[in-house]
Amino acid sequence: MSRSTVSILILLAAFGLSGCDADTQSGGLVGSTMQNIANEALLGAEITRVQCGSCHYLDKTVRKVGPSLQGVYGKAPRTRGIPVELWNETTLDAWIENPTGVYPETRMKIPGIKDAEKRAAIIEYLKQL
Template sequence: MKRQLGIAFAVALATALALAGAATAPPPTSAQAVSEKSASAASVENGKELYDRYCAACHYPATTAKKIGPGLKAIYVRGKFEDGTPVNDQTMRRWIEKGGKNMPGFEKILKPQQLADLLAYLKTL
């Protein structure tokens, strides 16, 4: 009987500790959610400005038609570059930084946050 009580107590204690741990991280407040959404919107807006400055001369944003470089509409949705490389943040970042056949690299021009903002914008196309 003592053994069963000890086991029941241990299970109850473990459950209480687990629940207490889960309760220590409160869900984000609506103000936090709005702030994160605003930061995301600001990132996309900054990315659009960078796109207009550095990319728009060679890439159409609203079509897949080629200008000098390929059109970028739905580039993330399409899932592959013209050469078959998968489109994801890592490959897109590398392409922008290093450039390509007819594209200059922007590694020394764009700061990491600017590149992140540009990627955020490209995902909206």
């Protein structure tokens, strides 16, 4: 989905939901829907779906080939053996750049993403999941 399409959807949702009585600050249905729409407008959303979505779910806690990335930021790795206590900006950046450099025994045998801006966008998106 293009960024302009997402922006239009955000505006339509904001106007359409502005008359609702639901409290968007408390995380009710309207608040969570608006947050999901805003998250998908992030640059990292598209990059993450393209780079990570074939092996990882982003919107479910179900495992694909790799573990779900929903709620991963700020948590300990779900896969045993990864020498990381907590997924944060530093550890995620190192992992996304070179997974086998962090944990040579990983099944995630990809070359990694060398572009620092793409990695930063992915991490910002993962913070919101």
